[in-house]
Amino acid sequence: MSIVAAKPLEAGVPAERILAQLAERFAAVRDGRDRWGLTVTVARERLRDCLQWLRDEPSLHCDTLLDVAGVDYLAFPGHRGPRFAVVYLLKSTRFRHRLAVKVEVDEDDCALPSVHDLWKIADWAERETWDQYGIVFRGHPNLKRLLNHHEFSGHPLRKDYPCQKRQKLSVNDPMVDQLEARLRQRGYEVVERGEVSAGDPLTFREKSP
């Protein structure tokens, strides 16, 4: 076995330069509340273009979407403006920089354009944000709950969700639809299918060639 040395990382891009470019192109402003890293706020209309540009611009190369996180400012001290925000955490594996892009979301129009086609991981990250905060991602192909049960009602990370409301659930949530699709794609077929919602397993077999 030979050991291949990793390619040395290229030098980072100064924050001022990123900020200046984002301000010029997308009217993005720095969020002063972020005292440790670099967070910029953009308008919802410019969000997709901004994220796509950050990904494709060779001098920035933000090729990884680390997370999509919701924020509920309902009880945040001194907060003015829309109730929700969504933060996209980006990282460049080439330049090593990290960048957070924040977009404010109104309670009455709780929706954002989906970016599942820019980063594959956005598919699940947006589903989680929808599940926990009730923020809709328009254009998402399969916007259903990711963490909570399908019988669950409400969005539990909203600050006004009553956390002691006990929601009893009647069936097991099998969550096998995506697994099944993936296994089929890889050449497996279902041999036996019990009552899935009751917790019976699916049995797969490799298709004979």
Added chain:
Amino acid sequence: MTFKPVPAAVPEVSLGDAFVTTRADAVVNWARRNSLWPFPFGTACCAIEFMGTVSSMFDLSRFGAELVRFSPRQADLLLIAGTVTYKQAPILRRIYDQMLEPKWVIAAGACATSGGFYDCYCTVPGIDEIIPVDIYIAGCPPRPEAFIEAVYQLQQKIGTESVAARKAVGA
């Protein structure tokens, strides 16, 4: 060895050591309480403590509950060790339903008895919301001695049960 037919109308005292007179409850409960087959429903840290309890250092088998089964159909003691979420609750309920009567439940640790420190939307605040519980063990996690004490207490409880009463409720 040959068995001689017992002549009718012989007083019990004259039968020697061949007979023991007792109550049905006593003999059935004696058998039941000393051969508990636990099914560990281990979901979190408390389950590690259960592993200690059944392994050689603490050795739960000294008290007649060593045969850990991983099929609910072969077990009569459901031992919940760990945090149970509402999403898991239907699974727990189904496992309980799959166990045959007679069956008993021990809720081990703060999480299983009360939800522990999880004051949140997803944790069941005590599994007795989902299934009946016979014995609760305090602790986060409880020490193996506490597990053994719980099994001992359960054995005491089984000793007071009545076969007829169980039969009457269809169990």
